[in-house]
Amino acid sequence: MNDSSARDKWSGRMAFVMAAAASAVGLGNIWRFPYLAAKYGGGIFLFVYVALAVTIGFTLMTVEIAIGRRTKLSPLDAYKSIAPKWQIIGWLGMAVPALIIAYYSVIGGWIVKFLAFYAKRLFEASPCPVTVAESKALFSDFTGGGSLQPLACSAVFAFCTAVLVLLGVRRGIEKSNKIAMPLLLVLCVAVAAMSLCQPGAAEGLAYYLKPDFSKFSWKTVVWALGQMFFSLSLAMGIMVTYGSYMRKEDSIPKCVFRIEFFDALVAFLAGLMIIPPVFTFLGEEGLKSEGPGLMFISLPGVFGKMTLFGASIGDVAGLLFFALAFFAALTSSVSIMETVVSSLRDRLGLGRTAAGMIVTVYMFITLVPNSLCFANDGVFSCEILPGMRLLDFCDFAANNIFMPLCAFLTCVFAGWCIGPNWIVREIGIREGRFRLARPFAFMVKYAAPAAIALIFTFYILKELKIVEM
Ligand code: PHE
Numbered sequence: 001m002n003d004s005s006a007r008d009k010w011s012g013r014m015a016f017v018m019a020a021a022a023s024a025v026g027l028g029n030i031w032r033f034p035y036l037a038a039k040y041g042g043g044i045f046l047f048v049y050v051a052l053a054v055t056i057g058f059t060l061m062t063v064e065i066a067i068g069r070r071t072k073l074s075p076l077d078a079y080k081s082i083a084p085k086w087q088i089i090g091w092l093g094m095a096v097p098a099l100i101i102a103y104y105s106v107i108g109g110w111i112v113k114f115l116a117f118y119a120k121r122l123f124e125a126s127p128c129p130v131t132v133a134e135s136k137a138l139f140s141d142f143t144g145g146g147s148l149q150p151l152a153c154s155a156v157f158a159f160c161t162a163v164l165v166l167l168g169v170r171r172g173i174e175k176s177n178k179i180a181m182p183l184l185l186v187l188c189v190a191v192a193a194m195s196l197c198q199p200g201a202a203e204g205l206a207y208y209l210k211p212d213f214s215k216f217s218w219k220t221v222v223w224a225l226g227q228m229f230f231s232l233s234l235a236m237g238i239m240v241t242y243g244s245y246m247r248k249e250d251s252i253p254k255c256v257f258r259i260e261f262f263d264a265l266v267a268f269l270a271g272l273m274i275i276p277p278v279f280t281f282l283g284e285e286g287l288k289s290e291g292p293g294l295m296f297i298s299l300p301g302v303f304g305k306m307t308l309f310g311a312s313i314g315d316v317a318g319l320l321f322f323a324l325a326f327f328a329a330l331t332s333s334v335s336i337m338e339t340v341v342s343s344l345r346d347r348l349g350l351g352r353t354a355a356g357m358i359v360t361v362y363m364f365i366t367l368v369p370n371s372l373c374f375a376n377d378g379v380f381s382c383e384i385l386p387g388m389r390l391l392d393f394c395d396f397a398a399n400n401i402f403m404p405l406c407a408f409l410t411c412v413f414a415g416w417c418i419g420p421n422w423i424v425r426e427i428g429i430r431e432g433r434f435r436l437a438r439p440f441a442f443m444v445k446y447a448a449p450a451a452i453a454l455i456f457t458f459y460i461l462k463e464l465k466i467v468e469m
Contacts, residue, residue, distance in 0.1 A: 010169065112326070
C-alpha cells in the first residue's frame with residue numbers, strides 16, 4: 001500500500017538527528033533524570049547511565065532505525081513486511097504512542113498554564129516571589145478545582161502538536177525543530193547558570209556530581225536502564241518511523257551517537273538546573289520529589305527564592321524554565337503523533353491530512369476524561385482501578401507493560417529471527433564495513449534482551465510489592 005517513492009524524507013542528516021533528539025529530549029530528562037541521579041549515587045548514576053546508553057541503548061536504537069530505513073515503513077507494517085508472524089511488535093510499537101498520546105497533552109496543558117502564569121507575572125507588578133505553598137495551591141486548584149481550564153490548556157498544547165504534524169515532515173517537524181532545539185539548549189544553559197549563581201550551589205553541585213558509592217546498588221542499574229529506554233524514546237515505534245524517513249547515504253551509528261549525546265547533555269543540564277537550588281533551598285528532603293510534584297510544586301517555590309545581585313529572579317527563571325519544558329514536551333508529543341499518523345497512512349493508504357485529522361480527533365476525545373480526571377469531583381474523577389486514575393492507567397500500561405515487551409521482542413526479533421547481519425547489512429550501505437558488528441551481535445542477541453527482561457521483572461515485582469524500589 002505504501003508508495004515508498006512518495007515517502008517523506010528528512011532533508012539531511014542533521015534534520016534526522018535533530019528530530020530524533022527532539023523526540024528523545026522530553027519530560028523524562030527534566031523531571032525524572034535529576035531525581036534519579038540524586039537518589040542513586042550522583043556521579044555514579046551518571047556513569048552507569050552513559051555506559052548503558054552507549055551499549056544497550058545504542059543497540060536498540062540502531063535496530064529500530066535500521067528496520068525503519070530498510071522497510072521504509074512505520075512500525076505497524078514494518079515488522080509485518082519482514083515476517084508476518086512478528087507483526088505483534090508493530091502493534092505494540094503503535095499501542096505505546098497511541099496510549100501516551102491520550103494523556104501527554106494533559107501534562108503539556110499544565111506546562112501551558114504555568115507558562116502563562118509566569119508570563120502574566122512579568123507584566124504585573126508582582127513583588128512577592130512564589131512560595132511552595134502558593135505553587136501547591138495553584139496546581140491543586142487548577143487540576144482539582146473542577147473548572148474546564150485544564151481542558152482548555154491541554155487543547156492548546158494538542159492543537160500545537162496537531163498543526164506541526166499536519167504541516168508535514170519538512171514544513172512542520174523539521175522547521176519547528178530548527179527553532180525549538182537550539183532555543184531549548186540556550187534556555188537550559190541560562191536556567192542552569194541562574195541556579196549555579198545561588199548561594200550554596202557548590203554543595204549542591206557536589207551532591208549531584210560526586211559519586212556516592214553508598215547509594216550504589218542493583219537499583220541504580222535497574223533505574224538507569226528504565227530511564228534510558230524511556231528517555232531515548234525506544235520501543236515506542238518512534239525511531240522506526242523516523243528511520244523510515246532517513247536517507248540511505250547517512251550513517252546510522254554516527255546519528256545514534258549524536259542523538260544519545262544530545263539527550264544525555266540535556267539530562268545533565270537539567271540536573272545542573274534543578275539539584276543545586278533544590279538542595280540549597282529545600283534540603284535533601286526536597287530532592288525526594290519527582291514528576292509533576294517536582295516540576296509544578298517544588299520548583300516554582302525554589303525559583304521564588306532565587307536572587308541575583310539582591311533582586312528576585314524567580315519570575316524570569318520560572319518563565320524560562322517552563323518555556324524550555326514546553327519545547328521539550330511539544331517536540332516529543334509531535335514524535336508520538338507522527339508515529340501514529342504514519343502507521344495509519346501506511347496501513348490504510350491515507351494522505352497526511354486524512355490520517356492527521358483522525359489522530360487529532362482521537363487526541364481531543366481522549367483528552368477530555370484524562371484532563372478532567374484530576375477534579376476532586378465530577379463524572380471523570382473516579383479511579384478506574386484501585387488507586388489508579390485513567391491517566392495513571394494509560395501511563396502504566398504504556399510504560400511498564402507494552403514498552404518493555406516491545407523492546408524485548410524487538411531484540412529477540414533482530415537477534416534471533418532476522419539475525420544481526422540483517423541490521424549490519426543495512427548499516428553497511430553507508431559504512432562499508434561495520435566495525436562494531438561482533439559486539440553489536442552479542443548485544444542484540446544476549447545482553448539487551450537480558451537487560452530488558454531484568455527491568456520488566458523488577459517492574460512486576462515492584463507492582464506486586466515484593467521488592468521495594
Ligand atoms: N524521550 C521522551 C522523554 O524523555 C519520551 C517520550 C517521547 C514521551 C515521546 C512521550 C512522547 O520524555
